[in-house]
Amino acid sequence: METRKVLIVDDDVDLCDSLKAILEKAGYTAATATSRAEGMEKMKTERPDLLVLDVMMETWHDGFEMSRELKQDPELRQTPILMLTSVEERTGVQVKSSAGDPDWLPVEAYLDKPVEPDVLLAEIGKLLESA
Amino acid sequence: MRDDSLAQRAYWLIRLRWLAALSAAAGTFVCARVFGVALQERALYGIALLLLAYNFVLLVLLRHLTAAPGDRSLRGVTRAINVQISADLVILTVLLHFSGGIENPLAFFFIFHMIIASILLSVWESYLQATLAVLLFGLLALLEYSGAVSHHCLAGFVTHCQYQEGPYVLGTFLVFAVSLYLVVYMASTIAVRLRRAERAQAQANERLRAQDRIKDEYVARLTHDIKGHLAAIQTCLAVAIGGPINGQVADFIDRAYRRTQKLTAFVRILLRLTKLKLSGVPEMTVFSLSDAAGQAAETVRKRAEDKAIHLSCTLESSGPTVRADREAIGETVVNLLLNAIKYTPEQGTVSIEVRAEDDSVLLEISDTGIGVPPAELARIFDEFYRAANARQIERNGTGLGLSLAKQVIELHDGSISVFSTEGSGTTFRIVLPRARVRRTTASEVPADRHRISVR
Numbered sequence: 196m197e198t199r200k201v202l203i204v205d206d207d208v209d210l211c212d213s214l215k216a217i218l219e220k221a222g223y224t225a226a227t228a229t230s231r232a233e234g235m236e237k238m239k240t241e242r243p244d245l246l247v248l249d250v251m252m253e254t255w256h257d258g259f260e261m262s263r264e265l266k267q268d269p270e271l272r273q274t275p276i277l278m279l280t281s282v283e284e285r286t287g288v289q290v291k292s293s294a295g296d297p298d299w300l301p302v303e304a305y306l307d308k309p310v311e312p313d314v315l316l317a318e319i320g321k322l323l324e325s326a
Numbered sequence: 327m328r329d330d331s332l333a334q335r336a337y338w339l340i341r342l343r344w345l346a347a348l349s350a351a352a353g354t355f356v357c358a359r360v361f362g363v364a365l366q367e368r369a370l371y372g373i374a375l376l377l378l379a380y381n382f383v384l385l386v387l388l389r390h391l392t393a394a395p396g397d398r399s400l401r402g403v404t405r406a407i408n409v410q411i412s413a414d415l416v417i418l419t420v421l422l423h424f425s426g427g428i429e430n431p432l433a434f435f436f437i438f439h440m441i442i443a444s445i446l447l448s449v450w451e452s453y454l455q456a457t458l459a460v461l462l463f464g465l466l467a468l469l470e471y472s473g474a475v476s477h478h479c480l481a482g483f484v485t486h487c488q489y490q491e492g493p494y495v496l497g498t499f500l501v502f503a504v505s506l507y508l509v510v511y512m513a514s515t516i517a518v519r520l521r522r523a524e525r526a527q528a529q530a531n532e533r534l535r536a537q538d539r540i541k542d543e544y545v546a547r548l549t550h551d552i553k554g555h556l557a558a559i560q561t562c563l564a565v566a567i568g569g570p571i572n573g574q575v576a577d578f579i580d581r582a583y584r585r586t587q588k589l590t591a592f593v594r595i596l597l598r599l600t601k602l603k604l605s606g607v608p609e610m611t612v613f614s615l616s617d618a619a620g621q622a623a624e625t626v627r628k629r630a631e632d633k634a635i636h637l638s639c640t641l642e643s644s645g646p647t648v649r650a651d652r653e654a655i656g657e658t659v660v661n662l663l664l665n666a667i668k669y670t671p672e673q674g675t676v677s678i679e680v681r682a683e684d685d686s687v688l689l690e691i692s693d694t695g696i697g698v699p700p701a702e703l704a705r706i707f708d709e710f711y712r713a714a715n716a717r718q719i720e721r722n723g724t725g726l727g728l729s730l731a732k733q734v735i736e737l738h739d740g741s742i743s744v745f746s747t748e749g750s751g752t753t754f755r756i757v758l759p760r761a762r763v764r765r766t767t768a769s770e771v772p773a774d775r776h777r778i779s780v781r
Binding site for chain 2: 206207208209210212213214216217220251253281282307308309310311312
């Protein structure tokens, strides 16, 4: 079976690189991007099977907007999104409880940072299986 | 007055009117049947019925008005209240006419209308309603006095009719008029004060809510940054655990270590900020700002040399003195210098200058660095704010350094400002009040401390 490809979009370079290493060790192919723009670009060129997405990058809502943009793209909307962020709650925004809301936060799963690698790998495995 | 509270009071007025109509009917019945007063019963019951019917129409109308949004509904409700009170005055006058006119003490009830008007309406509208009441009452008295309309004598209540006795009529009318205007004056004075207090309270609540939102944002931001460092440390170490120590693993261990340093620096500056916010009592001593600046420059000299940056000091040797917390000021200057070095390319220049100026001492730190984009200049002292070009050089900065510097300087009655040209350099200017050259007696020290601690 072909190896599955995961794209990590997070403005924290250390986190991107270490997550990439962990995913590669688990048998995935991984690519990284450190901004929303670079992330959108790589979604098109790398065509990953899954996206791990941060929220706060250049602005505190970059990730939210990127997830919405992706779900409106007929070619990219099928790619499951795993939101990985330490934004717990902004004024009036309950990230955890609104994850999956098609208008507000159309992501397939949500994990809180910092995350145990086992938990992350399990979630990624589950998402790829059901996709 | 706020929209919903005005509407609530309009409903209150309608509830009062149900009571008034029923009381009018009951009062008529008791006076006529129990006490045997000669009353125009049919006319009075008719008025009570009219009042009930008119109140029902008003209720429907008010429901309709309050369903409309915003300003339109507010103006509508105010107008409706004005019309209602005027109509009530007319009805009370008619009631009075059928129950003895000027001889009926029911005329006191006009006072209730005046109080209601003062509570619900603006001051001038209340005086207008009082004038209408006075005119209606005067007209009634005059028409009955002149015989233009018939007088219904309250036989069984008064022994002889007085409606045509000039001095009685005039006296009653004058006292009536003065009473109404005085009631409006008193009630509206109180109402205006209450309304003002209500508004001030609402504004204070709004301010508190805004501050609370800012605090929530602050805490959310702190948590995010701390967890960001922790997440990076954890995953970097996760790579290392279990794997043989090769070049890649060593790199991740090194990265994790550097992130713990950053997290420590973040926590340290955060504690410093918190301490300043909570107590704000600096340890005040008098010292030479030139000496402090010179020491700060020595502290960062190694860092400058590592980047081949020329560190230039222009310090007035006579040394203008300031009264300040030496440690806090020194730390602030060091942090500004480290910032300047960080954002200045190799071979650049960072300079520090101290000079006296009238009552103040100026300290300037200039660099030939990347500068601050003009659009972002106004925000760089904000907590957590980081300019876009600064983020590119240092990805995980705290965004708190300049904010701390500003707080420290302002705590010393000083000011900090920034001048910058993007791409060619930045200057931070600190102005501190000059320590007065005179002997400090022991008794002055506590007074000075007190002044600072209460800020």
